[in-house]
Amino acid sequence: MSIRSNRIAGGDLIVRSQKIRFEFNGRKYTGFQGDTLASALMANGIDFVSRSFKYHRPRGFSASGYADVSSMVQIDGDEDTPNVLASVTPLSEGLTARSVNCWPSLEFDVGTALRLLSPIIPAGFYYKTFMWPHWHLFEPFIRKIAGFGNAPNSIPVRCFGKSYDYCDVLIVGAGPSGLSAGLAASRSGARVILADDMLQPGGGLLSSSATIDGKSGIEWVSEVVEELDANPSVTRLQNATAWGYLEGNHVVISERSPTPENLLRRSRRVWAKQVIIATGAFERPIVFENNDRPGVMQASAVSSYIRNYAVKPGQKAVVFTNNNSAYRTVSDLSRAGISIAAVVDVRSRVDDHVVKVASQATDFYQDSIVQTVYGNKRVTGVGIRSRETGRIKRKIDCDLVCVSGGWNPIVHLFSQSGGSLDYNEQIHAFIPAQLLQKSLVAGAARGRFNLRDSLRDGFEAGKLAAETIGLPVQAQPSLKVIDRFDAEYSIEEFWSVPPINRLGKAFVDLAGDVTVNDLHLALREGYESIEHLKRYTTAGMGLDQGKTANVTAIGIVAKHAGVSMAEVGTTTFRPPYTPVEFGEFAGSCTEDVVLPYRYTPMTEWHKSAGAVMFEAGARWVRPSYYPLSGESMDQAIQRECRTVRQGVGIYDGSPLAKFAIKGADSETLLDLMYTNSFQNLDIQQGKYGVMLHEDGRIFDDGVTFRLSDDEYLMSGATGNGILLETRLDSFINVERPDLNVLFTPVTSQWANATVCGPLARTLLESVESDINFAADAFPFMHMREGVFADMSVRIFRVSFTGELSFEINTPARYGLDLWTHLIKAGDQFDICPIGSEANHVLRVEKGFISLGHEVDGTIDPYDLGMAWIVSKKKSDFIGMKAMQIRRKNDDTRQHLIGLLPINSSELLPEGAPLISTIKSTRAEGFVSASVWSSTLDRTIALGLLANGRERLDETVYANANGTIIPAIVCKPIFYDSDGRKMRM
Amino acid sequence: MLLIRCPWCGLRSESEFHCNGEVRPIRPHSSSLTDQQSVQHTCDRLNFKGWIEEDWCHSKGCGEWFRLNRHTVTHEIDQD
Structure with a gap:
């Protein structure tokens, strides 16, 4: 491929003295400082940059700025980034980019064969595969071809930042209206943030031929910018996209090249007293066959490449329009020395002014349309016809088609703010109507396309914003604006030219490969609401986000259904307006910065004892098991279990959620919170x-x-600590503020070392203490306070393992002392530390329930066979009424049961569905916990099974991903069923 | 994101707060409710378009509970 240079003289934004080397698809090129990747590529004769999403068609540069959704590339290097638009990427030394959606190369792409399959991948293809024949049939294929670039390989060198800003006036957009608004607001003394998403301020002024007070657009812009930058209360952000307008007049801005330079991106979250939306307008396409070929571009983008970057987008052009604005491009083409083969205007009558400009073209066709584009990797010509007849009248050779279908105000932010839109029949576009938040819309963003209006409108908005917040206002300066194209913007509504051939492709949404035929198919299939149509066809979804596709899609639907644009209405605009990297949401708040881990006073001891640590829920880091050298995980767990059942073990129970409750109504609170009664509990009884x-x-x-007359200590599941706190808090503050009760979370205030096993009492009695541990002096479910090894302690006789057990609590600062003392004292009893895994096995042997296993959010105490815990005497507790009502109607409930696999060494997978016959596909329950019990020397499990209590001794089957494992249903307790051991 | 005035801490970001929903009467005693009323109390909310009074808690701050008026469409807050 020979490389020709398309660079011409001029170019307001490039600095020719500064050459920049870059690489694209493995080849080396040079561009200039000020170029975008797109303009530099185009200058080097590269017009085919990517393959499309669905059909892998060749794509080039279709527009400029964020509207150019087809110029997507992958940036390689240390900070590789997928799915970057070449049209908004500033050229920098050594930049390395490559095409996406092609394999093995852009030129020879295997996926191109997909085009041959296109008749069988219609609109809604993806949804249809869910219905028939089976999603799994298509999944590998769809996964392979779907998606654009590749996720980054490594964490970026630089970091993502976040900042929270407050200002009087936030102005979005630094085009003519935004800059004017900035002048007005800043001259009033307002604190202003002016954010613009392009690489340079100026917006449409940069490529305009107009003069303001005798100055060119660019000169005027630099003067205004100089004034704003000299004002310390103005913060000007460039290459920064306001992508979300949230409630509370809160706007989120993505700064793509923030200072300091060690930041890769910064997310600015701005609260503004007033927001001025001066986002301008996007030129929209006209849809016709092969309108996606490289060389088909929006007219204004062609002007911008010529004027700003001195790049010729083609050698021979055809201009296709339904409005006056494209005639600026006709002039620009002629000035750049690009021959204009034809101007094709859909209108039958146009202004004299326009006719004069059109005379620069070889031919001027009115009342005519472009039916199709010829060429594959580049436009080679167009076929045009009159609007009346269906036949192509003429084929015109060209390599550039400049299209203008009119202009859409960029209403994304306004719409996100909750504002409503109206369809304006004059400019055939949706414009802002009713405001909801403290914002103003100015300039082209509300349909003021004329430069003079836009400047005035912006200044007025700035004035009004300042006035609203009580600042002195500035008089509107009178500006002398001379614009050769000052003629009224006039437009005739025209959306699309349907292809003659049914297989022809005319694209509404280039980013998502959505064609006119897709829309028509969806309409035929009965999708009438524009919201449904959008989701079904994906028109305007994804990268486009309604920038170019939405209004055209609405136009096509309105035409097809014979209703007005207003009746079709718009779809909802949602943040983000442009893609935002995940890093921007997180900033530096990643990993344990955002969710810190919790450690107990004994954590370091566990680690040094070789424990395998894990996160046990609620961010608590706990020992899982303590392997001895050469021991496997299973061996360690079984040894720990045996120790508890036969000798004495010790575990760190500190993370257990604990709440101190105090007040005259404490008992009432407990009676409301729990299903059973807490009346007449003795002091020191639990x-x-x-x-x-x-x-x-x-x-x-x-x-x-x-603890005392009006004091209690409540405990709950480790993972429920925060939820319990929230529940108690809202209950006593909102639901029952009349209760005289207070609570304090004290989980971390107490360290807890739990000594368990038949030798537990003997061990404790060997330590110096004023507490009598004898069974009759300190019975089960009681507590004692006293001194133990010179530490003040609270000891509770509660058992989670089913063995004799003492939970020794001491203020957290003594935790490690207590623990090491017990380990030392236990040496003669061969004490060993116990991790969570062994604890789990021991509790399953006892059939104790556990949150997240048996308690899955659907069951009640009766399901668990715990009718005894529901008080029959109480007339009220939380959930009582709902449980009664549901149990009136539910005949079949799932019950907690035990499971003994017939093959005693086979382990049922937790979560496996339970079925009643081998072939059954109807799940009647599931395995909730499953372990190897060293006590029973076999596998056991707990589960929930429909009517399980009436099905004891029945054989059921666990379906482990297709492997069917039979098991016998039994009572959900496998060890010491009368509970004598823990009461010892 | 809203800015909310905590009675103790002043104007703070919404992310520090927990909204407990619309203000409702004190939880009624179960025995005083028919089944119908009980379901209504548990499940039904006004879900009103316009100004509503809500209970909020400065849960990630001082923990104070307070009430505010919020417009459910515009999200305007009236705390005076």
Whole structure:
């Protein structure tokens, strides 16, 4: 491929003295400082940059700025980034980019064969595969071809930043209206943030031939910018996209080249007293066959490449329009020395002014349309016809088609702010109507396309914003604007030219490969609402986000259905307006910065003892098991289990959620929170309780001890700590503020070393203490306070393992001392530390329930066979009514059961569905916990099974991803069923 | 994101707060409710378009509970 240079003289934004080397698809090129990757590529004769999403068609530069959704590339290097638009990427030394959506290369792409399949991948193809014949049939294929670039390989060298800003006036857009607004607001003394998403300020002025007070557009822009930059209360952000307008007049801005330079991106979250939306307008396409070929461009983009970057986008052009604005491009083409083969205007009558400009073209066709484009990797010509007849009248050779279908105000932010839109029949576009938040819309963003209007409108908005917040206002300066194209913007509504051939492709949405035929198909299939149509065809979704495709799609639907644009209405605009990297949401708040881990006072000891640590829920880091050298995980767990059942073990129970409750109504609170009664609990006595949600399902369980007359200590599941706190807090503050009760979360205040096993008492008695540990002096479910090894302690007799067990609590600062003392004292009893895994096995052997296993948010105490815990005497507790109502109607409930696999060494996978016959496909429950029990020397499991309690001794089957494992249903307890050991 | 005035801490970002929903009467005693009323109390909310009074808690700050009026369409807040 020979490389020709398309660079011409001029170019307001490039600095020819500064050459920049870059690489694209493995070849080396040079461009200039000020170029975008797109303009530099185009200058080097590269017009085919990517393959399209669905059909892998060749794509080039279709527009400029963020509207050019087809120029997507992957940036390689240390900070590789997928899916970057070449049209907004500043050229920098050593930049390395490559095409996306092609393999093995852009030129020879295997996926291109997909075009041959296009008749069988119609609109909604993806959804249809879910229905028939089976999604899995298509999945590998879709996964392979879907997506654009590749996710980054490594964490970027530079970091993502975040900042929170407050200002009087936030102005979005630094075009003519935004800059004017900035002048007005800043001269009033307002604190202003002016954010613009392009690489240079100026917007449409940069490529305009107009003069303001005798100055060129660019000169005027630099003067204004100089004034704004000299004002310390103005913050000007360039290459920064306001992508979300949220409630509270809160706008989120993505700064793509922030200072300092060690930041890769910065997310600015701005609260503004007033927001001025001066986002301008996007030129929209006219849709015709092969309108995606490289060389078909929006007219204004052609002007911009010529005037700003001195790049010739082609050698011979055809201009196709339905409005006056494209005639600026006709002049620009002629000035750049590009021959104009034809101007094709859909209108039958145009202004004299326009006719004069059109005379620069070889031919001027009115009342005519472009039917199709010829060429594959580049436009080679167009076929045009009159609007009346269907036949192509003439074929015109050209390599550039400049298209203008009119202009759409960029209403994304306004719409996100909650504002409503109206369809304006004059300019055939949706414009802002009703405001919802404290914002103003100025200039082209509300349909003021004329430069003089736009400047005035912006200044007025700036004035009004300043006035609203009580600042002195500035008089509107009178500007002398001379614009050769000052003629009224006039337009005739015209959206698309349907292809003659049914297989022809005319693209509404280039980014998502959505064609006119796709829209028509969806309409035929009964999708009438524009919201449904959008989702079904994906028109305007994805990268486009309604920048070029939406209004055209609405136009096509309105035409097809014979209704007005207003009746079709727009789809909802949602943030983000442009793609935002995940890093911007996180900033520096990643990993344990955003969710810190929690450690107990004994954590370091566990680690040095070789424990395998894990996150046990609620960010608590706990020991999983303590392997001895050469021991496998299973061996370690079994050894720990045996120790607890036969000798004495010790585990770190500090993470257990704990709440101190105090006040005259403490008992009333407990009686409301728990299903069972807490009346007449003795001081120093404890009781196990189950807590429901108001919907009658189990929320938590735990033991509560009475400390004094009006003081209790409540415990709950480790993972539920925060939820319990929130629940208690809202209950006593909002639902029952009349209760005289207070609570304090004290989880981290107490360290807890739990000594368990038949030798536990003997061990404790060997330590110096004023507490009598004898069974009759210190019975089960009681507590004692005292001194133990010179530490003040609270000891609770509660058991989670089913063995004799003492939970020794001491203020957190003594935790490690207590632990090491116990380990030392236990040496003669061969004490060993126990991790969570062994704890889990021991509790399954006892059939104790566990949150997230048996308690899955759907079950109540009766399902678990715990009718005894629901008080029959109480007339009220949380969830009582809902549970009663549901149990009136539900005949079949799932019950907690035990499972003994017939093959005693086979482990049922947790979560496996339970079925009643080998062939059954109807799940009647599931395996909730499954372990190897060293005590029983076999596998055991707990599960929930429909009517399970009535099905004891029945054989059921666990379906482990196709492997069917039979098991016998039994009572959900495998060890010490009368609970004598823990009461010892 | 909203800015919300905590009675103790002043104007703070919404992310520090927990919204407990619309202000409702004190939780009624279950025995005083028919089944119908109980379901209504548990499940039904006004979900009103316009100004509503809500309970909020400065949960990631001082923990204070307070009430505010919020417009559910415009998200305007009236705390005076």
